[in-house]
Amino acid sequence: MSKITPRIALFLRTLGGGGAERAHINLARGLIEAGIAVDLVLSAGEGLELWEIPSEVRVIDLKAARVSASLPSLIRYLRQEQPVAIIPTLHYAIEVAIVAKYLAGVSTKVLVPEQNNLSREVKYHEKGSRQRLIPLAVRFLYPLADCLVGVSRGVAEDLAQITGLSLERINVIYNPAFPELQEKAQEPIDHPWFMPGSPPVIISVGRLEDQKDYPTLIKAFAKVRAVCNARLMILGWGPDQSKLGALVAELSLTEHVEMPGFVKNPFPYMKKAAVFALSSRWEGMPNVIIEALTIGTPVVSTNCESGPTEILNDGTYGELVPVGDSQSLADALLKVLSGNIKSVSPDWLDQFSLKLITQQYLNVLQIGLSEGNIYESN
Numbered sequence: 441m442s443k444i445t446p447r448i449a450l451f452l453r454t455l456g457g458g459g460a461e462r463a464h465i466n467l468a469r470g471l472i473e474a475g476i477a478v479d480l481v482l483s484a485g486e487g488l489e490l491w492e493i494p495s496e497v498r499v500i501d502l503k504a505a506r507v508s509a510s511l512p513s514l515i516r517y518l519r520q521e522q523p524v525a526i527i528p529t530l531h532y533a534i535e536v537a538i539v540a541k542y543l544a545g546v547s548t549k550v551l552v553p554e555q556n557n558l559s560r561e562v563k564y565h566e567k568g569s570r571q572r573l574i575p576l577a578v579r580f581l582y583p584l585a586d587c588l589v590g591v592s593r594g595v596a597e598d599l600a601q602i603t604g605l606s607l608e609r610i611n612v613i614y615n616p617a618f619p620e621l622q623e624k625a626q627e628p629i630d631h632p633w634f635m636p637g638s639p640p641v642i643i644s645v646g647r648l649e650d651q652k653d654y655p656t657l658i659k660a661f662a663k664v665r666a667v668c669n670a671r672l673m674i675l676g677w678g679p680d681q682s683k684l685g686a687l688v689a690e691l692s693l694t695e696h697v698e699m700p701g702f703v704k705n706p707f708p709y710m711k712k713a714a715v716f717a718l719s720s721r722w723e724g725m726p727n728v729i730i731e732a733l734t735i736g737t738p739v740v741s742t743n744c745e746s747g748p749t750e751i752l753n754d755g756t757y758g759e760l761v762p763v764g765d766s767q768s769l770a771d772a773l774l775k776v777l778s779g780n781i782k783s784v785s786p787d788w789l790d791q792f793s794l795k796l797i798t799q800q801y802l803n804v805l806q807i808g809l810s811e812g813n814i815y816e817s818n
Contacts, residue, residue: 445475445476445477446476446477446523446524446807447476447477447478447479447521447523447524448471448476448477448478448479448523448524448525448526448527448805449478449479449480449481449517449518449521449523449525449526449527449548450464450467450468450478450479450480450481450526450527450528450529451481451482451483451514451526451527451528451529451533451536451537452464452480452481452482452483452528452529452530452533453482453483453484453507453530453532453533454482454483454484454485454486454487455482455485455486455487455488455490455491456486456487456490458647459555459615459646459726459727459728460529460530460555461487461490461491461529462491462618462727463529463553463555463591463615463616463727464480464527464529465491465492465493466615466616466617466618466619466794467527467616467797467798467801468480468493468494468497469494469619469794470616470619470794470795470797470798470801471798471801472494472496472497473794473795473798474798474799474802476802476807477496477498478494478496478497478498479497479498479499479500479521479523480493480497480498480499480500481500481502481514481517481526482499482500482501482502483502483504483506483507483509483510483533483536484501484502484503484504484505484510485499485501485503490702490704500517502514502517507532507533507536508532508536510536511536511539511540511543514536514537514540515540515543515544518540518541518544518546518548519544519545519546522546522547522548523548524548524549524805524807525548525549525550525551525586525805525807526540526541526548526549526550526551527550527551527552527553527801528550528552529553529555530555531574531577532577534552534581534582535577535581537550537552538550538552538581538582538584538585539581542584549586549587549805550584550585550586550587551585551586551587551588551589551801551804551805552582552585552587552588552589553589553590553591553613554588554589554590554591554595554596554599554724555591555595555615555724555725556595556722556723556724557594557595557598557722557723557724557745557746558574558575558578558595558598558599558602559598559601559602560598560721560722560745561651561722562574562575575602578599578602578603579602579603579604582599582603582605583603583605587611587804587805588605588609588610588611589610589611589612589613589801589804590610590611590612590613591612591613591614591615591724591725591747592612592614592724592725592746592747592750593612593746593750594745594746594747594750595612595724595725595746595747596610596611596612597746598745598746611800611804613797613800613801613804614725614730614791614792614797615725615727615730615792615797616792616793616794616796616797616798617727617730617731617734617789617792617793617794618707618731619794621707621731621734621735622734622735624705624707624708625707625708625710625711625735626708626711627705627707627708628708629708629709629712631709633671633673633698634709634712638671639669639670639671640670640671640713640714640715640777641670641671641672641673641709641712641713641714642661642664642670642671642672642673642713642714642715642716642717642773642777643672643673643674643675643709643710643713643715643716643717643737644657644672644673644674644675644676644716644717644718644719645674645675645676645706645710645716645728646674646675646676646718646720646728647676647677647678648674648676648677648678648679648680648681648684648699649678649679649680650680650721651720651721651722651723652676652678652718652719652720652721653719653720653721653742653763653764654674654680654684654719655683655684655687656719656764656765656766656769657672657674657717657719657766657769658672658684658687658688658691658693658697659687659691659766660717660719660766660767660769660770660773661693661696661697661770661773662691662693663766663767663770664770664773664774664777665693665696667774668774668777670696670714670777671696671697671698672693672696672697672698673697673698673699673700673709673713674697674698674699675699675700675701675702675703675706675709676699676701676702677701677702681699681701684699685699707731707735710731710732710735710737711735711736711737713737714738714776714777715737715738715739715740715773715776715777716728716729716732716737716738716739716740717739717740717741717769717773718739718740718741718742718748719741719742719769720741720742720744720748720763721742721744721763721764722744722745722746723744723745723746723747723748724746724747725746725747725750725751726741726747726748726751729741729747729748729751729752729758730751730789730792733751733757733758733784733789734789734792736784738758738759738776738781738782739752739757739758739759740758740759740761740769740772740773740776741758741759741760741761742760742761742762742763742764742769743760743761743762743763744763748760753788756782757782757783757784757785757788758782758784759772759775759776759782
């Protein structure tokens with residue numbers, strides 16, 4: 441019997457600034473702490489500067505112009521390194537990883553973590569050929585994966601419907617909270633809006649795109665402003681920046697709404713805000729709600745598919761409002777701003793801990809760690 445350190449590869453197209461990428465970096469941290477060697481394999485090594493990648497992670501840049509073009513390099517990597525598992529995320533990195541495993545002829549397990557409510561994502565977000573190709577690729581290729589994970593119950597149920605697979609085959613594993621979240625939230629910020637005595641700040645964090653439905657949030661904020669003095673800050677970048685700026689100007693909110701773009705550490709802003717707002721049309725498992733609850737910021741969220749109702753326990757730990765309803769969103773924000781805040785049980789947040797979720801991934805992969813953090817292989 442030989443004892444070796446198991447190696448797991450995390451495969452992405454690039455490292456953008458989204459929640460799926462953050463979930464992958466967090467998982468890398470958890471795997472390292474569990475004694476696993478981790479390769480971060482990128483189709484194109486962009487966006488590395490956005491993240492604090494653990495020094496123990498080996499970054500492998502396949503230098504491909506497109507994710508599909510990375511297939512030959514990924515096959516070579518799998519044959520050479522033969523990790524015990526590869527965990528890809530987002531399309532088409534997932535499909536490429538499944539094909540690469542079979543063409544490489546290796547025993548590497550492919551674990552697919554679906555991050556979004558795919559039906560909603562394809563219907564509202566994808567255009568042209570991608571709207572047809574993604575469901576076809578999912579139906580054909582996902583059943584070939586060794587393990588399937590939905591990051592919420594809603595995502596798992598949607599995935600079962602699309603693939604025709606039994607729901608029992610799809611594991612539900614939440615995305616973990618950022619491990620150094622409390623420490624990061626204590627970092628100082630120099631912004632006049634957060635000085636003592638300033639009006640309360642409503643904050644949202646996410647990519648500026650249709651999925652997040654920021655027009656509804658901005659319209660809701662206009663209704664809030666008609667009742668009380670408050671400010672709105674939206675952290676993130678994306679294609680809708682100019683459109684949202686135009687709406688802010690149209691509603692005469694320019695002095696009261698700020699969109700400073702991507703912020704590497706949004707947690708001090710969230711910590712100092714009076715309320716966190718999520719206005720999304722759909723989600724998979726919005727990590728940012730977990731993060732807001734963990735640092736003690738009250739949450740108002742749309743009851744979109746999928747994730748918010750699971751995180752907030754059907755409204756026990758935060759306010760849930762209908763999608764696209766600016767009046768209901770405004771009413772819920774005013775409720776929190778008036779001091780009506782729902783407290784969150786620490787026991788409830790334990791299910792989002794990095795240690796627990798890492799172990800759930802290892803269980804699904806059937807990777808056993810013996811004493812001394814080693815994997816025993818005959």
